[in-house]
Amino acid sequence: MSGANRIAGKGRLTPAKTARFTYDGRILTGLEGDTVASALLANGIHLAGRSFKYHRPRGILTAGPEEPNALMDVSRDPSRKTPNVRATMQELYDGLTVSSQNRWPSLAFDIGGINNLFAPFFAAGFYYKTFMWPKAAWHKLYEPQIRKAAGLGVSPTQDDPDHYANRFAHCDVLVAGGGAAGIAAALAAAETGASVIIADERAEFGGALHFDTNVTIDGQDGYVWAQKTIARLKALPNVTVLPRTTVFGYYEHNFIGLAERVTDHMAKPAPHLPRERLWQVRAKRVVIATGAIERHMVFDGNDRPGVMLASAARTYLNHYGVAVGAKVGVYTAHDSAYEAAFDLKAAGVEIPVIVDSRDKPGEAVLAKARSMGINVLTGHAVLTTKGKLRVSAMVVARRGQKSGEKIAVDALIMSSGWTPSVHLFSQSRGKLAFDADNQRFLPGTYLEDCMSVGACNGTNGIQATIDEALGVGELLARAAGAEGKSTLSIAATQAFEWTGGMAGSAEGAGPDDTSAKAFVDFQHDVCAKDIRLAVREGMHSIEHVKRFTTNGMATDQGKTSNIHGLAIAAEALGKAMPEVGLTTFRAPYTPVTFGTLINHSRGPHFDPARKTPIHAWHEAQGADFENVGNWKRAWYYARPGEDMxxxxxxxxxxxxxxxxxxxxxxxxxxxxxxxxxxxxxxxxxxxxxxxxxxxxxxxxxxxxxxxxxxxxxxxxxxxxxxxxxxxxxxxxxxxxxxxxxxxxxxxxxxxxxxxxxxxxxxxxxxxxxxxxxxxxxxxxxxxxxxxxxxxxxxxxxxxxxxxxxxxxxxxxxxxxxxxxxxxxxxxxxxxxxxxxxxxxxxxxxxxxxxxxxxAEKGYIIVGQDTDGTLTPDDAGLAWAVGKKKTDFVGIRGLKRPDLVRSGRKQLVGLKTKDPREVLEEGAQIVADPNQPKPMTMLGHVTSSYWSENCERSIAMAVVIDGRAKMGQTLYVPMADRVVAVEVCDAVFYDKEGGRING
The missing domain is CATH 3.30.1360.120 (Probable tRNA modification gtpase trme; domain 1)
Structure with a gap:
């Protein structure tokens, strides 16, 4: 058995299949199928990192992609290092090297932790006020230090030795999410004959069935049903099953971006395999089955290592066979945390108390708690936690009281409800609707050809979820053109059916105590008091609050923090949550590596060279080439002894x-x-x-x-x-x-x-x-x-x-x-x-x-002699504008007063007083080189050359009222001298134009 916290008989991993890995220099052992997070917890390690701003010790909060704390630097060998990998998603393999981040010299003793002592000076928005004075200190003092401290992890210094793949695909129905809802929708759609792609970010499909062992589907354990059904889908020729694949972006016209992790879980991947693969899919219809994300409780000390979400503790126990502690406290405002307590208790873990901030939890869970001998304190709150590098106790009091009882624990699990994962729906530009009864946002108005099913749609109960998914899967498949029908009927049961809402603002918003560190956003160290400060500072829109506090702006994109931040801001403003607004969910859903996005576009392929059909001849003649856009163009043909x-x-x-x-x-x-x-x-x-x-x-x-x-x-x-x-x-x-x-x-x-x-x-x-x-x-x-x-x-x-x-x-x-x-x-x-x-x-x-x-002929090059602010008249091309035309693109723009006024810049020619002097392109032009600084600029040089045919230098320029200045002398300040120039016509050679006729 690997790890002291493994519980015999629990979990779905095989005890005999071990894998050795290194964590911060320590050699540890886990099991094949572990994530880094589950392997660390199995070894009794909760400390997983340091926070961004205060460098506070942080532990593993979740068991999924929403993890804000446990970001690791992982490597297979010295040349393959990737920072900011979520420990909850990185699968363990033999030889993996893992390092914690954002600490020095060590994770246990981090010098940066001194920031925690100065926390009162680092309140929300402090950077907008602190670094404004003295002005001269910004570039010399503030900016270098801020840049040095910014960011999480250390970027790799070596070239990436791996290769990446890209695939384009079309399908009738794409299913985003592989929980019970996604699997049922894919099964129904596939039965109609439609082409189906189903993708899930985890190694195994099943979603919440990973932790919920109280669900039975078609007479068997829910997780077992999921694996058997996925195997059935894999066998169908019209279905593509993509595990380890995140649907990260939903774009216009049902264009979907997927990132598949192909070899990140392998100790020795085959050389021909890509590390990751980017899928670009155009789907006729999309089923969004992305589930829901559990929210934490907001209270002082809720960030200590050992404090985690109840569903995470349940996942580590039921799927990985790992107990998150020997004496686990529970703090909740939702029935689902009780199920985690029951599972832990049945596995032999001591549950000293369930602290429920509600006065009346569900009667079914209360009865079960009593039958199992678990003490439940309703109408109570956790005031704070104790412990340094891991939680050692929690202080519990009746809600509203300032002092309470200290209860020893070595882990604390929490839940304030569930947030439907509406990220992909929002990316599709759909409009959200607010469910006031459950204090949550749900999909409302759809703009793309998609439908949401299951928990992300606010659907409660396993049977209702599967029925909804089966109906939507068939409906969308037939809308995409499939002619078959689905006759599926799947029966499902679960021990407890609870509604997936949010705790009221009084329970979930956090204390008013300005000394309390009740964290809302763990990654950016945003506390409840920071949200309230933002409101006091005049931020009344949630978008302003977000930017003032940085709540929800980290790599987890506010998956656990956004709704809490909104609820606290709404409470402080005395408004309903919809009145304050909701921040925008943007792609990607979770971070995507540059390698996946760039793919083959690196090195010589980063900016592919386009060559003309005559390129080989130019090369044979010894031409030098210049890059014009992506084109390689012959620049000049130097003969022996000639320079350019x-x-x-x-x-x-x-x-x-x-x-x-x-x-x-x-x-x-x-x-x-x-x-x-x-x-x-x-x-x-x-x-x-x-x-x-x-x-x-x-x-x-x-x-x-x-x-x-x-x-x-x-x-x-x-x-x-x-x-x-x-x-x-x-x-x-x-x-x-x-x-x-x-x-x-x-x-x-x-x-x-x-x-x-x-x-x-x-x-x-x-x-x-x-x-x-x-x-x-x-x-x-x-x-x-x-x-x-x-x-x-x-x-x-x-x-x-x-x-x-x-x-x-x-x-x-x-x-x-x-x-x-x-x-x-x-x-x-x-x-x-x-x-x-x-x-x-x-x-x-x-x-x-x-x-x-x-240039000798005064012919312009758009983009060189124009800069996006010249009209045809400015460029001396008024003759090319049809005088009798009543309509063309830009005709109304040409009539704007500003475009017909005097004093506009006009294209003219310039002759240097010294014919041998060649001006610098881009050089500014002034009327008086001795005027005080800042000088008044009249224009700039657009083109400048030596003309062997004219036996002198020539130049073109845009100059204010240039045509009215013909014959005048202006000046061009150069780096080491001032050059006098005469404004002239832009045609320097063959003014009559007779040579075009031979």
């Missing part, structure tokens, strides 16, 4: 004198198709598209609703009902989303289909005086003459034998063509063009040269 600047200068000169090839495949490309395509384009862009004929192109500006520039690009009309839209490289996803959003929400009447084709087309830009001469021998079916194919034209034909969409356009201000070919042929066509271009003296050029060439 020399390479860019050569490329710029070559493009303007001969020609250059540029890989523009990363441009966003969207196909807009349908009879209403032109009408849709008219609404999405500022200029008109009705007048654009097939075979012609137009530059378009897209705005946000507020009138600011969102994106730009050239659009080619291929037919009356088809447009080829280009976007900026970085803007492709958001422009597609922008269009889809408006099409679905504002213009659903339009018959238009949108398709992202960015990856389908490789784009080769050939720019320069000899561009036509280079591609002409390869083009079939398109007349490339100026007359037949003028600037801003598009045609379909072939190039190098490959189908192409050929655009006559330029981003360099030269005669130019953009050749779109299917991506698979991108490199072959590039090589064919290069074969003719290289002998003519043309070059391949990269993004840096592209930036210089476009």
């Amino acid at each position: 600047h020399q390479a860019v200068n050569r490329e710029c000169k070559t493009v303007r004198s001969v020609a250059g090839l540029f890989d523009a495949s990363t441009l966003g490309k969207i196909e807009v198709v349908g009879p209403d395509a032109a009408a849709f384009m008219n609404l999405m862009y500022t200029n008109s598209w009705d007048t654009l004929k097939p075979g012609r192109c137009r530059y378009g500006i897209m705005l946000r609703e507020d009138g600011f520039v969102y994106d730009d690009g050239v659009v080619g009309r291929l037919a009356e009902d088809r447009f080829h839209v280009t976007t900026t490289t970085g803007g492709a996803p958001r422009v597609m989303h922008h269009m889809e959003d408006y099409l679905q929400t504002e213009f659903p009447h339009l018959k238009v289909w949108l398709t992202s084709t960015t990856e389908q087309w490789a784009v080769i830009a050939v720019q320069g005086p000899k561009a036509r001469e280079i591609i002409a021998p390869l083009v079939e079916g398109i007349d490339l003459s100026n007359e037949a194919f003028p600037h801003m034209s598009v045609a379909e034909g072939k190039i190098a034998g490959v189908p192409t969409r050929l655009f006559r356009m330029t981003f360099a201000g030269e005669l130019g063509f953009e050749i779109n070919v299917p991506a698979d042929y991108g490199q072959a066509v590039w090589e064919a063009i290069w074969e003719g271009a290289e002998p003519m003296g043309a070059c391949a050029y990269g993004t840096e040269t592209m930036h210089v060439l476009r």
